Amino acid sequence: MPRVNYVKAAAKDYPDAGIQKGQPYWWAQAFRGPKRMWNHEPDRRQVLALSGSRAARLEIWQLDLGDVISNVQHVQELIEEYQADVEVGGKQWPMPLDPAEQNLGEIDSSEIDMLYEEMESWEQNMSGSGLDSTPKYEEVSAAYEAISEVQSAIQDATAPELPAEITSSEHATKVIGELAEFLEALEEADSAASGVEFPGMY
Secondary structure, eight states, X not given: OOOOEEESSOSSOBGGGXXXXXXXXXXXXXXXXXXXXXXXXXXXXXXXXXXXXXXXXXXXXXXXXXXXXXXHHHHHHHHHHHXXXXXXXXXXXXXXXXXXXXXXXXXXXXXXXXXXXXXXXXXXXXXXXTOTTSHHHHHHHHHHHHXXXXXXXXXXXXXXXXXXXXXXXXXXXXXXXXXXXXXXXXXXXXXXXXXXXXXXXX
């Protein structure tokens, strides 16, 4: 990942980046890439995006997946708290879920699909070319197999359709179970992604 540099005071205006002379700014530059400047400290996604490498693309996808996992855990905790309150109080009452809580987040598998296709093509091009007995071929094959596992895991992750409200303790149990199943699939995909090691080009 490119290193982020901090400058205490800009020597001139950089209008394209919203930076005025004398203001602090941050900048980073990927190998052979353009210099990027910010008037605020960039987050990890912004810096990774400068690289464009397979590893960086996969990490950005994992960060997005982590947001979905956090959303699922949050909603699951809310419903578990509701269920505990109902069981202690001995009375049933509905708990509404607002639209933000019903929307667990979108899992975009297109990046994983592209990485899968790239590694598949790389392995096929090396296979039968005399290079399939080299350490590089083993690295490519391992990465192809690993990204295949990520693709398979994310295909198994189907988000439950959450209701507008939880109506009872029994209803809460059902929804919590659906969320737990979804969460398990997401965590499996995340774990599989953490095991991917892309080989260098040379």
